[in-house]
Amino acid sequence: MTWALLAIATFFASSVQSATGFGFALIVVPAFLILLNSADAIQIVIIISVVMSCAHWLKLRHLTPYPLLKWLIIGGVVGFPSGIAIYKTVDLNAIKMAVAAFIILISLQNGWNLFRKNNQHEAKTDNKGILAAVGVVSGILGAAMAMPGPILMLYLSRTSLRKNEIRAAMMTFFVFAYSGALIMQVSVVGIETDTWITSAILLPAALIGVYAGHLVSNKINDKLFKGLVLIILILTGIFMILNL
16 A cells, blocks of 8 residues: 555656646655655655656756756755755654645745735846855755755746746756755765665656656646646645644
8 A cells, every 4th residue: 555655646746747847846755754754755756856857858958948057056056965964964753844844835935926916026037146045945955855846946936937948947957956966865875775676666657647747738828837836835735734
């Protein structure tokens, strides 16, 4: 039953991420923490995400707004060491609480941006300082909780970028962020053989989800896209609170 639930969660989360640009870690991190009751869940999500992001990036690379990624990546490099330090020093219950609190805050912020009446102020995509800061936070969250996406999605969803440009930017950054997080985990923390095996077993479900989500994405317009992002955030936050 545990393996079935892990596979279902992996497929669903992968489909959501493929369709919207993010959401995999937000869904599977709390699910894996509950089902496995181990911080190894973070490492499993990172391993799967590296492969999944590379597969998805191949379909979207021609749409990627590369100039803004330079500063995101610089910030991510700065954030990795702090993230890995947090992972090594914080216990499992504290990680669960941090994940739940972070998701709720992101949900509230994203809901405010989506539904506020005065929505004419868009975030700029050429502000190097803000891009680097977003990269730092994403790097920390990627290495510590396998979640580099929420803060980046929060920023990009407020820009003038179109749905597929956002998806492409997210996937390109994920290739870097999860690869960097994996290198840090392997070199500083260490990854057990069982963790690699579990990741390999769940990987087919993730890749099938990438394909399914890509098909669904063609039917999602920009307005529905932002609404789905908000729903994913809210439901995941509630799910985590109920299972703390």
